[in-house]
Every structure is written in structure tokens, then in C-alpha cells.
Amino acid sequence: MTVVILIKFTEVNLNFDHGQESRYQPCMNKPIQKRTLVTRAKLLDAARNAISSKGFGAMRVEEVVREAGVAKGTFFAHFPDKDALMDVIIGARIDAHLDEIERLPPPWDLDDMVSHLLPLLHFMTSERYVFDVILRHSGAAAREEVGPIAQTFGRQIEVMAGWLSDGPFRKDVSAELLADGVQAFAVQSMALHFCAIHSGETMQARLKTYLNAWLNPCQNS
Numbered sequence: 695m696t697v698v699i700l701i702k703f704t705e706v707n708l709n710f711d712h713g714q715e716s717r718y719q720p721c722m723n724k725p726i727q728k729r730t731l732v733t734r735a736k737l738l739d740a741a742r743n744a745i746s747s748k749g750f751g752a753m754r755v756e757e758v759v760r761e762a763g764v765a766k767g768t769f770f771a772h773f774p775d776k777d778a779l780m781d782v783i784i785g786a787r788i789d790a791h792l793d794e795i796e797r798l799p800p801p802w803d804l805d806d807m808v809s810h811l812l813p814l815l816h817f818m819t820s821e822r823y824v825f826d827v828i829l830r831h832s833g834a835a836a837r838e839e840v841g842p843i844a845q846t847f848g849r850q851i852e853v854m855a856g857w858l859s860d861g862p863f864r865k866d867v868s869a870e871l872l873a874d875g876v877q878a879f880a881v882q883s884m885a886l887h888f889c890a891i892h893s894g895e896t897m898q899a900r901l902k903t904y905l906n907a908w909l910n911p912c913q914n915s
Contacts, residue, residue, distance in 0.1 A: 717864065734772050741779055748794025750780065751823030764873040778841075780833045784824060791817060792849055802856050803907035807857065808902050809881060815897060819884050829881075850877055863909040872909065 740761035744753040755776055759769050773779040791814040801807035819825050831843035854873035863872065883901040886892040892900070 696904055728774075733762075733764060733768060736764065737769060737779070738783065741783060746781070749823075750784070750821050750827075755779075765817055777827060777830065780824075780827045781843050782840045785831075785846055787817060788814065788828075788843065788846040789849070792846065792853060796853060798862060802861060804905055807861075807876075807905065808898055811899060811901070813866055815880060815884055819887050819897070822888055825884060825888065830848070847877065858909070864911060875908045876905060879908060 737758060740758045741753060743761060744757045753776070755766065755769055758779075762769075773782075795810055795814065798810055801810050817824075818828055826868050828843055831841055832847050833840070851870065851873045854876050855869040858872045858876075859869035880901060883897050883904065886895075886900060887897045907911040
């Protein structure tokens, strides 16, 4: 018997600025020096280069600092650990996918909705390491800081709520609650993607089954 676990992510009230590569900026009491920004940009560029050649999980901090031409201590002055760096880079990639999704016309059936979401879900499951980082930084792990990845989960809810308020889906609950459910089922579908027991079903088919039951309950009664 399969046990379906729905993960309810912490809701965060945020104002998104879609023109920024990363919408998360830590609170600081004094202006950031230009030199600090330049060094941070070098570290991010070096990390992206390493990721493009080796992947997210295989990237090493030592490679990043060597290419950026800085000391290892400088890296840790900008990012507490590799996960914090990945929070910024993966969060920006998720935002880029959401930018693409927002340019699409609203979906008018389940097939259309799943098709809209699939490129994002494929990126989020491109590596087990990527998916694990996303879960740790999504808001489900009760972290104090609201970083880039956690912000993208709030943005996902906004995008999907807009779809669901106008689309041909159930109207007995709010669009925001429906979007919460879609997000939770999407996470469940991605988690089972890494489970050998469920390898016989595609993530796309699994998500469609979940969403059909959640968004069109009357058709399944």
C-alpha cells in the first residue's frame, strides 16, 4: 500500500522583483561595498562553470575558489557552506523556469497544467542532490532564513493560484488552497521519482493522477 505524504510548505508573504537574478538579499545594517559584490559575482560565475561541467552535486568549493582566484576563507565570508551557495544558484534557476511559465497562457485542463509544470519539475529532479537541497531550503525544514529557494515556493503558489481561480477546476475551496495542494502533490511526485518501487510510472503520469483527484473530485465520485 502506498502512503502519500503531503508536505505543507511555510507560506511567506513576499514582494517579488522578477527583474532580479536572485530575489533574496540578506538584511544588512550598512551598504555593501562594490568590491564585495564583485567577489560574490566571481564566486557565483565560478560555481556555475563548475556545475556546467560536473553537475551540482560534484561541484567542490575548492574548485570554485581556485577559478575565482580567492582564498577559501573568502568563500565562507560570502556563503556559510556549499548548500548556501546552491540555494542562490538553484533558486535563480527555479525563478527562470517560473518566468517561462508565466509567459505561457493559463492552462485549461489537467494535461495542459502538467505540461506547463514539467520543465520545472524535470530541473528540480535533475539530480538527487538538487532535489535534496530544494527540500532543505524550501521552507519545510523550519529554517529561520527565507532564502531564494523558499521564495520560489511562495511564487509558485501565486502563479498556480492565478491559474486555478479562472480555470475549469473545483470552486468549493479557494484558489490558494488548491495551489497548496498542487504544490504538495508535485513534491510527492518528485520524491517518488527517486523511489525504485515506483519506477514503473512516470512523474508526469503520477502527477496527473494526483491532480485529477484533487482538482476534479466530482468527476471521480
